[in-house]
Amino acid sequence: MTKTPDFDAVVVGMGITGLYQLYRLRELGYDVLGLEASDNLGGVWHQNRYPGCRIDSESEIYGYFWNKELMQEFNWTERFAAQPEVLRYIHRAADYMDIRKDIRFNARVRSATFDEANGYWTLRLQDEGSAPLTTRFFFSALGPLSAPQMPNVDGVHTFKGETYHTARWPRDPGGFGPAKLDFSGKRVAVIGTGSSGIQVIQELAKVAGRLTIFQRSPNWATPLGNGPMSQERMDHIKANYDRFIAACDTSIAGFPHQFIEKNLQDVAKDERDATLEKLYHGPGFSLWLGAYQDVLTDTKANAYVSEFVAAKIRQRVKDPKIAEKLIPRDHGFGVKRVPLETKYFEVFNQDNVDLIDLNETPIERIDKTGIQTTEKHLDFDVIIFATGFDAIKGSWNRIDIRGRGGRRLREMWDNEVKTYMGLQVADFPNFFMLVGPQNGATFCNIPRCSALVTDWVTVLMRHVRSEGIKLVEPTEEAQDSWTSYCAHLLSKMLLGQTNSWFTGVNKNIEGRNKRETLLFVGGNPKFRQYCDSVEADNFRGFKFDGGVARAAGTAA
Numbered sequence: 001m002t003k004t005p006d007f008d009a010v011v012v013g014m015g016i017t018g019l020y021q022l023y024r025l026r027e028l029g030y031d032v033l034g035l036e037a038s039d040n041l042g043g044v045w046h047q048n049r050y051p052g053c054r055i056d057s058e059s060e061i062y063g064y065f066w067n068k069e070l071m072q073e074f075n076w077t078e079r080f081a082a083q084p085e086v087l088r089y090i091h092r093a094a095d096y097m098d099i100r101k102d103i104r105f106n107a108r109v110r111s112a113t114f115d116e117a118n119g120y121w122t123l124r125l126q127d128e129g130s131a132p133l134t135t136r137f138f139f140s141a142l143g144p145l146s147a148p149q150m151p152n153v154d155g156v157h158t159f160k161g162e163t164y165h166t167a168r169w170p171r172d173p174g175g176f177g178p179a180k181l182d183f184s185g186k187r188v189a190v191i192g193t194g195s196s197g198i199q200v201i202q203e204l205a206k207v208a209g210r211l212t213i214f215q216r217s218p219n220w221a222t223p224l225g226n227g228p229m230s231q232e233r234m235d236h237i238k239a240n241y242d243r244f245i246a247a248c249d250t251s252i253a254g255f256p257h258q259f260i261e262k263n264l265q266d267v268a269k270d271e272r273d274a275t276l277e278k279l280y281h282g283p284g285f286s287l288w289l290g291a292y293q294d295v296l297t298d299t300k301a302n303a304y305v306s307e308f309v310a311a312k313i314r315q316r317v318k319d320p321k322i323a324e325k326l327i328p329r330d331h332g333f334g335v336k337r338v339p340l341e342t343k344y345f346e347v348f349n350q351d352n353v354d355l356i357d358l359n360e361t362p363i364e365r366i367d368k369t370g371i372q373t374t375e376k377h378l379d380f381d382v383i384i385f386a387t388g389f390d391a392i393k394g395s396w397n398r399i400d401i402r403g404r405g406g407r408r409l410r411e412m413w414d415n416e417v418k419t420y421m422g423l424q425v426a427d428f429p430n431f432f433m434l435v436g437p438q439n440g441a442t443f444c445n446i447p448r449c450s451a452l453v454t455d456w457v458t459v460l461m462r463h464v465r466s467e468g469i470k471l472v473e474p475t476e477e478a479q480d481s482w483t484s485y486c487a488h489l490l491s492k493m494l495l496g497q498t499n500s501w502f503t504g505v506n507k508n509i510e511g512r513n514k515r516e517t518l519l520f521v522g523g524n525p526k527f528r529q530y531c532d533s534v535e536a537d538n539f540r541g542f543k544f545d546g547g548v549a550r551a552a553g554t555a556a
Contacts (some may be wrong), residue, residue: 002117002118002119003118003120003134005118005120005121005134005135005136006033006133006134006135007031007032007033007133007134007135007136008025008030008031008032008135008136008137009025009030009031009032009033009135009136009137009138009139009461010032010033010034010035010121010123010133010135010137010138010139011025011032011033011034011035011139011140011141012034012035012109012123012138012139012140012141012142013035013036013037013043013140013141013142013143013146013395013434014034014035014036014038014041014042014043014103014105014141015041015042015043015044015045015046015090015141015143015146016043016045016063016064016090016446016447016450017043017141017143017434017435017441017446017447017450017451017454018034018036018043018139018141018434019034019041019090019093019094019097019099020064020066020097020450020451020454021139021141021434021454021457021458022034022099022102022103022139023097023099024454024455024457024458025139025458025461026099026102028458028461028462028465029465030137030461030465032102033102033103033104033133033135034099034102034103034104035103035104035107035109035123035125036103036104036105036106036107037106037107037108037109037126038105038106039105039106040105041090041091041094041099041100041103041105042087042090042091043143043146044143044145044146044167045083045086045087045090046087046171047146047167047168047169048083048166048167048169048196049083049084049169049170049171049172049177049178049179050164050166050169050178050196050199050200050384050386051178051199051200051203051204052199052200052201052202052203053082053083053166053169053178053196053199053200054078054080054081054082054083054086054199054226055080055081055086056080056195056224056284056285056339056340057080057255057284057445057447058079058080058255058256058283058284059076059078059079059080059081059229060076060237060241060244061244061245061248061254061255061256061445061448062081062086062445062447062448063089063093063447064093064447064451065241065245065448065451066451067093067096069096070092070093070096071238071241072238073092074089074092075229075231075234076089076229076234077228077229078226078227078228078229079225079226079227079228079229079283080224080225080226080283080284080340082177083176083177083178084175084176084177085176087176087177088176091176107125107127107130108125108126108127109123109124109125109126109399110124110125110126110399110400111123111124111399111400111401111402112124112138112399112400112401112402112431113400113401113402113406114402114403114404114428114429114430114431115134116404118134119136119429119430119470119471120134120135120136120430121134121135121136121137121138121430121431122134123135123138136430136470137430137432137461137472138430138431138432139432139434140396140399140431140432140433140434140436141434141435142395142396142399142433142436143395143435144389144391144392144395144435144436144442144446145388145389145391146167146389146394146395147389147390147391147394147395147397147398148165148167148168148387148388148389148390149387149388149389149390149394149506149508149509150165150385150387150508151191151192151363151385151387151508152507152508152509152510153363153365153366154364154365154366155365155366155367156366156385158366158367158368159366159367159368159369159370159380159383160368160369161369161370161380161381161382161383162181162381162382162383163382163383163384163385164382164383164384164385165384165385165386165387166192166196166197166200166384166385166386167196167388167389183204183207183208183382184207184208184209185207185208185209186208186209186381186382187208187209187210187212187379187380187381187382188204188208188209188210188211188212188380188381188382188383188384189212189213189214189370189371189378189380189382189383189384190204190211190212190213190214190384190386191214191363191383191384191385191386191387192214192215192216192385192386192387192388193213193215193216193217193218193219193386194219194337194339194386194388195219195337195339195340196386196388197213197386198219198221198339198341198344199339199341200384200386201213201344201347201386202341202342202343202344202347204384205347205350205352205353208352209352210352210353210354211347211352211353211354212353212354212355212356212378212380213353213354213355213356214356214358214363214371215325215326215355215356215357215358216358216359216507217328217330218325218326218327218328219328219336219338219339220306220309220328220332220333220334220336220338221338221339221340221341221344221345222280222282222287222288222309222338222340222341223280223281223282223340223341223342224282224283224284224340224341224342225281225282225283225284225286226283226342244256245448248445248448248524249448249452249524249525249528250525251289251523251524251525252289252523252524252525253285253289253443253444253445253449253523253524254444254445254448254449254524255284255285255289255445256284257284257285257286257288257289257290258289258290259289259290259291259292259293260275260290260291260292260293261293262292262293263292263293263294263298263301264291264292264294264295264298264300264301264304264305265300265301265304267292272292272304273308275291275292276291276305276308279291280308280309280312282340284340285338285340287305287309287333287334287338288333288334288338291305291334295333295334296334296335296493296494296495297492297493297494299332299494302332302333302334302335302494303332305332305333305334306328306332306333309333310327313326313327313345314327316345316346317345317346317348317349318349319348319349322348322355323348325355325357326345326348326355330499331498331499331500332494332498334494334495335493335494335495335497335498335500336495336498336500336502337500337501337502356373361373361374361375362374366383370383371383387508388501388508389501390506390509391501391502391504391506391518392436392437392442392501392504392518392519393413393417393436393437393504393518396409396410396413396433396436396437397409397410397413401428401431403425403427403428403429403431404427404428404429405427407427407428409425409428412425413437416483416516417437417438417483417504417516417517417518418479418480418483419433419436419437419438419439419479419482419483420474420475420478420479420482420541420542421438421439421440421474421482421530421531421534421541422436422437422438422439422440422441422442422482422520423439423453423457423474424472424473424474424542425474425479426473426474426475426476426478426479427473428473429471429472429473430471430472430473432457434450434453434454434457435450435453437518437519438482438483438486438517438518438519438520439453439520440452440453440520440522440524440527440528440530440531441453441527442518442519442520443502443519443520443521444524448524449524449527452524452528453527453531456528456531456535459535460472460535460539460542463539464544467544469544469545470545471544471545471546472542472543472544473542473543474541474542474543475541475542475543477541478540478541478542481541482541483517485522486517486519486520486521487517489520489521489522490503490517490519490521493521495521496515496521499513499515502518502519503515503516503518503519504516504518
């Protein structure tokens with residue numbers, strides 16, 4: 001006789017997605033538990049509290065849309081909200097869900113093993129004194145950018161001054177923002193110039209005595225276009241939320257931007273340049289996700305926009321040599337994630353700011369007093385690591401997840417990442433991933449797109465509950481079909497031909513130098529269409545209680 005698990009469903013990770021999935025499962029009648037490694041909810045917005053941290057989605061489309069009371073109550077104060085306000089919003093949403101009573105904090109999962117005899121998962125926590133817990137269904141909402149990565153440099157831990165990673169910033173114990181740290185007059189080093197690096201550099205350049213920026217790979221950053229949210233505009237948004245949501249749901253990536261349905265070269269030069277000029281100044285991802293339809297697929301169109309943005313950098317940075325160092329040479333515009341900035345390039349015109357190009361002057365090691373480069377030793381009071389994450393699959397790799405026959409997920413993924421719909425993996429029954437590899441919400445405006453995924457998973461779990469199903473898993477055939485489809489779509493995009501965290505390449509991780517199919521780039525509408533077709537076809541590609549499923553077929 002099989003044992004009864006402690007819970008029907010456990011959701012690991014209490015960020016925006018995990019909170020909503022936990023809530024929907026509870027409302028279906030499942031006995032649930034949420035596990036969160038940190039001491040409070042909010043996910044990346046609880047951890048990433050560095051100065052300057054903010055969303056790059058327009059505030060009105062970053063959040064939950066299932067509760068009209070919350071939508072009408074909450075007033076955003078900026079067009080692109082800063083981290084403290086985002087976290088305050090998440091906490092207010094948690095009030096509406098009445099969800100805290102279902103969450104266990106400071107509970108980092110060390111391992112998860114599928115018990116074949118009993119048909120449930122056993123989760124062991126990092127705290128060795130904690131007894132394991134069991135659950136029929138194991139949901140992982142770990143986030144694609146939540147496993148911080150330090151640089152691959154000798155002596156990282158030997159520095160005696162202040163050190164911070166942007167993804168693990170000290171928190172204000174009495175509020176939603178960062179701890180009140182004083183960098184005024186100090187010698188500060190920032191290693192990394194991705195999205196987080198750019199945001200923190202913009203702020204520290206205002207106060208640091210000397211700010212030294214260590215850059216390995218420059219990025220095609222464009223203006224954010226931020227500003228106050230007037231009450232008049234907020235009232236307009238509240239009166240038209242349905243229209244804003246519909247616009248996001250018809251766009252490729254869940255943002256309020258649509259590609260221009262023309263090829264760049266088919267438009268007269270004066271017109272195309274005027275359009276690019278307008279898009280460059282934002283707001284948000286206007287240029288990345290609202291330019292001509294062939295910019296991310298055609299090398300000539302991409303080169304034209306890349307040169308347009310390069311000219312902007314040259315205009316904004318006074319020193320021509322510095323400007324050239326800030327222009328990417330290894331990739332075109334938009335084929336890596338585009339950071340958004342506010343007067344970032346003007347920082348390099350300041351007398352208190354230095355740029356060190358790590359391709360010319362590598363770091364040899366970090367020591368007690370600072371950083372030794374191949375050229376000289378630099379003393380610092382503070383070193384900030386803005387070196388990003390082990391992206392997309394990293395958070396799952398850091399848990400020892402074992403399915404049937406003890407198969408380890410990370411060992412399988414070291415060979416090739418395969419999933420079905422980015423939701424499940426063959427031979428890992430009752431294990432669900434949310435916003436992970438190959439999922440429709442990962443290359444997307446995550447709050448909006450993950451909510452749509454969660455809503456669909458809820459449909460599946462309602463079917464499971466009503467039918468008394470104990471095991472849900474995909475077939476190998478369905479998994480192979482979906483993974484091939486993702487690879488096919490990625491091959492059509494220039495970003496699929498570029499080394500970046502989008503494609504699994506990470507210079508800070510040994511052996512992470514081959515491109516992988518980690519993203520579904522078909523767009524939010526196409527993913528939802530696929531989900532709907534699976535449901536309409538008796539949940540095609542899934543098998544229940546070990547039965548034979550319908551074939552997954554080939555996605556259109």
